[in-house]
Amino acid sequence: MLSTLLRYIEEKHYCPHCSGDLTLCHAPPVHVGDGLGWGSEYLFICLNDSCPLFIKGWEFIANQYGHVGSYRFMELPNSKEHFSMMVISREAFTGSIVDVEEVKRQNERYQGQQLALAAFDTCLEKKELDPVLTILLDESVQVDDRKRAIGLLVPLNDIACVEPLRNHAFRDPHLEQEVNLAIGKILAAHFLKECPHCAELIKARATVCKHCQRELAA
């Protein structure tokens, strides 16, 4: 889906009525005219309010059909197939404009996830925690990949994972539980524990916290 959208974003479509750029929009769920689908989730639409088709359309529809409306020019992506689409207000479609910047941000995030997942094969040998955290701290990654990341925490045995993981709000309580187990094992392997009062890392055998000076239960 994302790759299709990225391709569409690069397409240039022009309105033959006003020569303006067409805007990429989400297609309405059904073809308003005849109830058929568009055959595309996206449409390129001329949203130029000064477009002659749009300006003349109001009068034409009033005379022809006796109601309020006009036309917007539109083309299907990846084709020159086009329509003059009836709209009943100036605002029609302006709420369905594809947020190009958001699509690009999503794509960057996706590319980052793919790089991190690819690094899983070598991150133990290279002692790289970053790819594991990238996947684990991203709620949009599917759960199987995040479980693979959890599986790498203990073998990596990097204490630097504790703070970012503790500061993350996991939406999935099972994942959070598995993360907590892994953190417990990593702390134990370093002979460390978290102070229950101030959350600083301290020696496992400390009886007083060196950070907050509070006493610790044995």
Ligand SMILES: [Zn+2]
């Ligand atoms: Zn136009």
Ligand SMILES: [Zn+2]
């Ligand atoms: Zn403390």
